[in-house]
Amino acid sequence: MNAISHSEENYLKTVFHLGADGKQAVATNAIARSMKTKPSSVTDMMQRLGEKGLVNYRKYRGVSLTEAGKRAALSIIRKHRLWEVFLVEKLNFSWDEVHDVAEQLEHIKSEKLVDLLDQHLGFPQYDPHGDPIPGKDGNYPSREKQLLSQLPVNTKGICIGVKDSSASFLKYLDKNRISLGDKIHILEREDFDNSLLVTVADTEMRVSHQIAANLYLKIL
Amino acid sequence: MNAISHSEENYLKTVFHLGADGKQAVATNAIARSMKTKPSSVTDMMQRLGEKGLVNYRKYRGVSLTEAGKRAALSIIRKHRLWEVFLVEKLNFSWDEVHDVAEQLEHIKSEKLVDLLDQHLGFPQYDPHGDPIPGKDGNYPSREKQLLSQLPVNTKGICIGVKDSSASFLKYLDKNRISLGDKIHILEREDFDNSLLVTVADTEMRVSHQIAANLYLKIL
DNA sequence: AAATAAATTTAGACAAATCTAAAAATATGT
DNA sequence: ACATATTTTTAGATTTGTCTAAATTTATTT
Numbered sequence: 001m002n003a004i005s006h007s008e009e010n011y012l013k014t015v016f017h018l019g020a021d022g023k024q025a026v027a028t029n030a031i032a033r034s035m036k037t038k039p040s041s042v043t044d045m046m047q048r049l050g051e052k053g054l055v056n057y058r059k060y061r062g063v064s065l066t067e068a069g070k071r072a073a074l075s076i077i078r079k080h081r082l083w084e085v086f087l088v089e090k091l092n093f094s095w096d097e098v099h100d101v102a103e104q105l106e107h108i109k110s111e112k113l114v115d116l117l118d119q120h121l122g123f124p125q126y127d128p129h130g131d132p133i134p135g136k137d138g139n140y141p142s143r144e145k146q147l148l149s150q151l152p153v154n155t156k157g158i159c160i161g162v163k164d165s166s167a168s169f170l171k172y173l174d175k176n177r178i179s180l181g182d183k184i185h186i187l188e189r190e191d192f193d194n195s196l197l198v199t200v201a202d203t204e205m206r207v208s209h210q211i212a213a214n215l216y217l218k219i220l
Numbered sequence: 221m222n223a224i225s226h227s228e229e230n231y232l233k234t235v236f237h238l239g240a241d242g243k244q245a246v247a248t249n250a251i252a253r254s255m256k257t258k259p260s261s262v263t264d265m266m267q268r269l270g271e272k273g274l275v276n277y278r279k280y281r282g283v284s285l286t287e288a289g290k291r292a293a294l295s296i297i298r299k300h301r302l303w304e305v306f307l308v309e310k311l312n313f314s315w316d317e318v319h320d321v322a323e324q325l326e327h328i329k330s331e332k333l334v335d336l337l338d339q340h341l342g343f344p345q346y347d348p349h350g351d352p353i354p355g356k357d358g359n360y361p362s363r364e365k366q367l368l369s370q371l372p373v374n375t376k377g378i379c380i381g382v383k384d385s386s387a388s389f390l391k392y393l394d395k396n397r398i399s400l401g402d403k404i405h406i407l408e409r410e411d412f413d414n415s416l417l418v419t420v421a422d423t424e425m426r427v428s429h430q431i432a433a434n435l436y437l438k439i440l
Numbered sequence: 441a442a443a444t445a446a447a448t449t450t451a452g453a454c455a456a457a458t459c460t461a462a463a464a465a466t467a468t469g470t
Numbered sequence: 471a472c473a474t475a476t477t478t479t480t481a482g483a484t485t486t487g488t489c490t491a492a493a494t495t496t497a498t499t500t
Binding site: 097 | 324
Binding site for chain 2: 448450
């Protein structure tokens, strides 16, 4: 019944994200790269998490989350995303500034705090980047969504999320007046550089492949 | 220019409180007792904080805060108290439940977060226990206040704070309908047990010395 | 003022989380 | 399939924050 440490929580979260939301096994190196730490540190930690029953660890074979590990990861992600909503909706942070602060807030331990925060925010379903917020009970709503870059010409959809939520990408979207909820219509694809001509909320513009490969649409 | 660690912040805060708001030197043992740690751990930490220029440490002579240490302590206390206001005002925590959560939240590092939180709360001057909130610039407003137990019969005042902010004391106050802002009139003192007969918001009641020694009044 | 008590510090150990360097296992290419 | 490259693990060291036990300093008492 040992508590999960700050650091352990970060590893669990990473394993969850890298392993397609806890479904696949993840390589040691991938975790190290993603967390900017060394593979040897990852090995140490995975052995510890294995002993705690939070991951399935087999030497040289990578790790996957156990049910307990998945539950723990979802709880952290839930907190992270609720705090992001708070920062944007209540404190007027912009969506490109919330990540680092939420990264700290997600580790605060108090079930009551999370419940009351959820209520205060009106039980939001999505965070400011369009990612779904796991439920208190651990259910994780997945929505059908597709990358703009993978859709055929003439598709119409609603922009519902971003794949990359780095500050630089989000600022780029702001500058180009692309927001979640906007209606997007794909007019043509340029074979040369894979850029797209689209309308975003009825404004025509050209978006690079880089951009299109990081925007999620719900097809209409 | 080393950052101040979570643990170092807790020690600074304790030295501030035990040393009459950073004015007096504090003994090693007092710190250990207050933090439920061992004197040897305190010595270690005080030597480290001394090297960082946050406390004046002289072997066997106790420690006091330097100006830099005082500034750091006030910044943590400011965050603690702002978060307490948030928890009570925005999330509907009761005043006896906020301490442990605020103890965690006070360590979140983001100047922007603190500024926007302060604004969101309407720049509050006092926390839910009546303690003043240090300013962004480090100024620490002290208010004239006196313990109910130390005032003569017939004094009238407003209840403006508590000395002990333990959950059990605060719950006791709730149960007896004593709140911050209430007008208190001292009717008589019982020599036998030092209890007082008072009116609290026009309701007559008897309060024990224990209670009176933990309630701060502003004399009218 | 010497003896005793109390407070404080030092020395050495430990756990967590990390690192570097070297060894071992797995994967890849021709 | 064998040599080479890549990935992963182990071994040993480091830092932070803590502890216990012993030594030292300061305070108190008679």
